[in-house]
Amino acid sequence: MEKEKIIGILGGMGPEATIDLFQKIVKLTRAQQDQEHLRIIIFNNPKIPDRTKAILYDGKNPLPELIKTAQELEKAGADFVIIPCNTAHYYHEQIQKTVGIPILNMIQETALYIHHTLPQAKRVSVFATIGTNQAGLYQTYLNYFGIETLPLTKTEQEQIMEIIYGVKAGQDLNQLKKRVIKIAKLQTEKGTQAIIAGCTELPLVLKDGDVAIPIIDPTLILAQKAVEEATP
Incomplete structure (x- = not known):
């Protein structure tokens, strides 16, 4: 019989987003008592340098700290890792090479979710950091499924950044x-x-039902995938 897996959360980007992911995992777990919940190791590391500043403005490289945190989760006993930060997925492949356990890809899972669950959605908007959008993180996976991304105006992107940092x-x-x-x-x-x-801060202020079209929450999709992966 397959054993239950331990989830590792590479958190701190930011702490509120990490809490949001943890809460969603707890709510999605079918448990009638404490002992039926999943084991989760959280490394909340807010000392990881800003990802957007590093990608676009030659800021301090967050990769060494991301790698160190992932390796600590592996040492602590995690069977796989999830990262509640979209922009950090810019470094996904590089982090994955340094650990012997899988790191789930939130952006890939989100694109798959849209493809399977909302096949009618052929044009979507990505509300994310400038780093995520300019790096084309979502666009790469969405294009694979023939989904077009509607670009934000410069003003809209600046406002989204203000909201995220707010x-x-x-x-x-x-x-x-x-x-x-x-x-x-x-x-x-x-x-x-x-x-x-x-951006993992955005589901805290933008939820499905707020407007006439679907709001896709990658944190929720990642939480669901983590529960499926961890449950025997």
Whole structure:
């Protein structure tokens, strides 16, 4: 009989997003009592340098700290790793080469989810950091399935960045929610058929049902995949 696997969460980018992923895993687990929940090792490492600054502005390289954190999770007994940070997936392959356990790819899983669950969505918007969007992290996987991405305007992208860093800074979530919904409605008017909340801070202020089209939550998709992977 296959044994239950231990989940490792490479967290801290940011801490609120890490909490959100953990809570979603707990809620998605079919458990009637404590002992039926999954074992999870969380390394909340907020000292990992900013990913967007590194990718675009020659900031401090986060890769050494990402590798070190993944290796610590492996040493602690994790059977696989998940990373609640979209932009960190820019380094996914490089981190994977340094550990002997799988690192699930949230961006790949999200593209697969849209392809299988929303086959009618052939044009989507990616609300993410400038680093994620300029690196084409989602676009690469979505293009594979013939899904077009509707680009954000420069102003919309700047506002999304302000909202993301506002969540990180603990600003009023209701005010941030109003701002992101306004951008979502503009994208809907331009013909987008779904919106990916492609930064792990965004599902805290943008949820399915907030606008007329589906809001895709990669954190939720990753949580579901982790539960499936860990459950015998």
